[in-house]
Amino acid sequence: MESFVSTGVIGLSLGTQYALLSLGFTLIFGILGVINFSHGGFYVLGGYVAYSFSHLAGVPFAIAVLLAALACAVLGYFVELLLVERHVNDHLTTMMITLGLYLIMTTGTLVVFGPEPAEFPFPVSGSFRAGGFFVPYSNLIVLGVCMLVIAVVYLLMYKTRFGIALRAMADDREVAIAQGLRPAQMFPMAFALATGLAGLTGALVTPILALEPHVGESVLAKSFMVVILGGLGSIGGATIAAFIVGIVEAYSSVYLGGSKGALTLFILVLAILVVRPNGLMGSEARKA
Amino acid sequence: MKMQPRSRNVFFTDMWALALLAPMILVPILTTNQYYYSLANQALIGLVAALSVYIMLRMDLLSFAVPAFMAIGGYAAAIAAKGGNTNLLLLMALSFAAPALVALPLGALVLRLKGVYFVLVTFVFNEILQLALFETPKLSGGSNGISGVPSVTLLGMDLGTNQGVVYVTLLVAFVATLITLAVTHRYRPEFASIEENETLAESLGLATWRYRTFGFVVAAGVAGLAGFALVNMLMTAHPSSFSSFSGINYIAYAIVGGRGTMLGPVVGTGLLVWSSNLFSSKGEYSAGLFGLLIIVVVTAAPSGLVGTIHQFFKAIRRRLSVSADLPTNSDAATSQPIKGGGP
Numbered sequence: 001m002e003s004f005v006s007t008g009v010i011g012l013s014l015g016t017q018y019a020l021l022s023l024g025f026t027l028i029f030g031i032l033g034v035i036n037f038s039h040g041g042f043y044v045l046g047g048y049v050a051y052s053f054s055h056l057a058g059v060p061f062a063i064a065v066l067l068a069a070l071a072c073a074v075l076g077y078f079v080e081l082l083l084v085e086r087h088v089n090d091h092l093t094t095m096m097i098t099l100g101l102y103l104i105m106t107t108g109t110l111v112v113f114g115p116e117p118a119e120f121p122f123p124v125s126g127s128f129r130a131g132g133f134f135v136p137y138s139n140l141i142v143l144g145v146c147m148l149v150i151a152v153v154y155l156l157m158y159k160t161r162f163g164i165a166l167r168a169m170a171d172d173r174e175v176a177i178a179q180g181l182r183p184a185q186m187f188p189m190a191f192a193l194a195t196g197l198a199g200l201t202g203a204l205v206t207p208i209l210a211l212e213p214h215v216g217e218s219v220l221a222k223s224f225m226v227v228i229l230g231g232l233g234s235i236g237g238a239t240i241a242a243f244i245v246g247i248v249e250a251y252s253s254v255y256l257g258g259s260k261g262a263l264t265l266f267i268l269v270l271a272i273l274v275v276r277p278n279g280l281m282g283s284e285a286r287k288a
Numbered sequence: 289m290k291m292q293p294r295s296r297n298v299f300f301t302d303m304w305a306l307a308l309l310a311p312m313i314l315v316p317i318l319t320t321n322q323y324y325y326s327l328a329n330q331a332l333i334g335l336v337a338a339l340s341v342y343i344m345l346r347m348d349l350l351s352f353a354v355p356a357f358m359a360i361g362g363y364a365a366a367i368a369a370k371g372g373n374t375n376l377l378l379l380m381a382l383s384f385a386a387p388a389l390v391a392l393p394l395g396a397l398v399l400r401l402k403g404v405y406f407v408l409v410t411f412v413f414n415e416i417l418q419l420a421l422f423e424t425p426k427l428s429g430g431s432n433g434i435s436g437v438p439s440v441t442l443l444g445m446d447l448g449t450n451q452g453v454v455y456v457t458l459l460v461a462f463v464a465t466l467i468t469l470a471v472t473h474r475y476r477p478e479f480a481s482i483e484e485n486e487t488l489a490e491s492l493g494l495a496t497w498r499y500r501t502f503g504f505v506v507a508a509g510v511a512g513l514a515g516f517a518l519v520n521m522l523m524t525a526h527p528s529s530f531s532s533f534s535g536i537n538y539i540a541y542a543i544v545g546g547r548g549t550m551l552g553p554v555v556g557t558g559l560l561v562w563s564s565n566l567f568s569s570k571g572e573y574s575a576g577l578f579g580l581l582i583i584v585v586v587t588a589a590p591s592g593l594v595g596t597i598h599q600f601f602k603a604i605r606r607r608l609s610v611s612a613d614l615p616t617n618s619d620a621a622t623s624q625p626i627k628g629g630g631p
Contacts (some may be wrong), residue, residue, distance in 0.1 A: 035404060083583065087590065092543055096586040099536055103579025110572050217533055221415055224408045232404055259419050266416045273409065277401050
């Protein structure tokens with residue numbers, strides 16, 4: 001019973017991490033129609049920037065995380081402006097560009113930081129104990145911060161003019177442009193927001209999980225899972241799906257063991273897609 | 289009927305893809321250098337995998353599942369060879385049939401998905417297959433894979449020598465190219481109408497699901513052939529040979545070369561395999577240089593190298609015919625710089 005509760009909390013914590021990660025992915029797809037293969041790269045970059053600031057420069061962890069998010073956002077802004085913008089309507093080309101970018105980013109971190117996992121422990125240790133079950137403080141803090149950021153993203157997307165404009169762009173680009181919205185200004189900002197979220201997640205989560213140059217691939221695969229399940233481009237769908245994936249993963253890895261758990265998850269996703277080919281909350285799919 | 293000359297043009301370009309394979313026969317005769325053998329094997333295997341991507345692209349479907357089908361074909365051949373069946377033709381047939389049989393029910397499941405969902409699901413399918421390999425150690429050797437796969441034989445000849453392996457890979461590439469040529473030309477109008485507008489094709493009475501499934505099954509079989517050639521070269525079937533990210537390389541081969549004709553995958557594979565071998569001397573920088581090359585090519589030549597060169601020549605020909613038609617203006621027309629590039 002105790003392990004059941006603590007596994008549940010870890011599942012929730014995983015769910016918030018995945019939600020944050022896939023929100024960025026699904027935002028870029030929903031607004032620009034671009035599948036961002038470098039999303040995992042920004043996650044890793046965020047981790048390494050936070051690591052450099054907090055361990056090598058001695059900046060407090062919280063500020064290092066913010067700096068990491070900012071650095072990824074700025075990089076994302078220029079990537080969109082200089083590389084993606086001109087080809088934004090061509091799925092294959094943007095896919096190849098972001099893929100090439102991912103390879104370059106991985107190489108960059110590999111050259112600078114080496115192939116070994118970085119020593120990047122979470123600054124708060126110890127566990128919260130109550131009634132026989134215990135949860136590490138680090139998981140609770142990540143859970144809280146991720147929830148907060150998700151709330152901020154929701155406020156941004158649904159309550160500000162900027163967010164409404166972005167959603168208008170996602171809904172129907174032609175009408176939005178006819179109404180006077182400028183894609184050349186919105187797209188880099190949307191891309192920056194998404195990569196900033198990826199960087200933030202990386203900075204927060206890599207101290208708990210692992211920080212090494214090649215971890216981006218599995219992160220990308222996980223974002224794929226979540227957005228397929230939730231429905232591409234749907235913010236609500238991604239959030240719900242992230243919690244499903246996190247909780248299923250936590251329980252199945254405890255009760256079924258590592259790779260069997262992952263296998264269960266994949267098969268669950270395939271089964272849901274058979275029933276709902278556009279994901280849980282997806283609308284009509286775009287052409288690839 | 290107006291389509292006729294164009295489709296004949298495409299057929300000629302596609303035949304070039306086949307013709308370019310022929311000189312590869314000379315590789316084992318001209319040299320005993322292991323480096324060139326390895327380069328030839330890599331390029332040919334990459335080409336077969338890229339052709340599998342190409343078949344799917346003809347129907348406007350981007351498939352990441354190539355490594356998964358390669359793994360099924362490769363493991364099927366490895367298990368059969370371990371069991372004592374080392375006949376080359378038998379193993380080739382098996383490595384084509386096994387993934388094709390898996391693709392048949394899978395296609396019914398995933399071909400209902402449209403656009404990007406299909407892309408992402410095929411990516412997930414790789415992950416599932418990787419896990420399945422680890423979970424079935426009795427059949428697939430789990431994380432150890434199947435090592436010491438015996439070399440293939442044909443008519444009593446042992447093809448395990450270095451030259452033999454190149455010839456086996458070349459034969460596989462030749463067969464795969466022929467299959468791709470046959471399928472993409474036999475069903476060219478059907479595939480083109482699916483690529484252009486599937487709903488319209490369906491409403492005009494084309495049973496699109498039948499052609500999509502057929503294309504998917506053949507693409508899986510072709511990928512299986514690539515897997516067989518890879519296992520035959522390495523003499524080992526191991527999960528790491530079929531990682532999901534290798535699927536991205538094969539897609540890059542097809543797109544960098546150009547998705548319009550079969551010459552595209554040939555040119556793309558040649559260029560990228562050659563350059564990644566060149567880059568590998570740069571050690572840890574190699575992946576980054578590869579990424580940079582992909583970005584440069586797709587931004588400079590969005591329709592692929594072959595497509596862009598084709599457009600370039602068409603523009604020149606148009607320019608020449610204009611100057612031939614107007615002899616009085618010929619001086620002005622030819623003295624114009626080419627890079628001015630009018631519409």
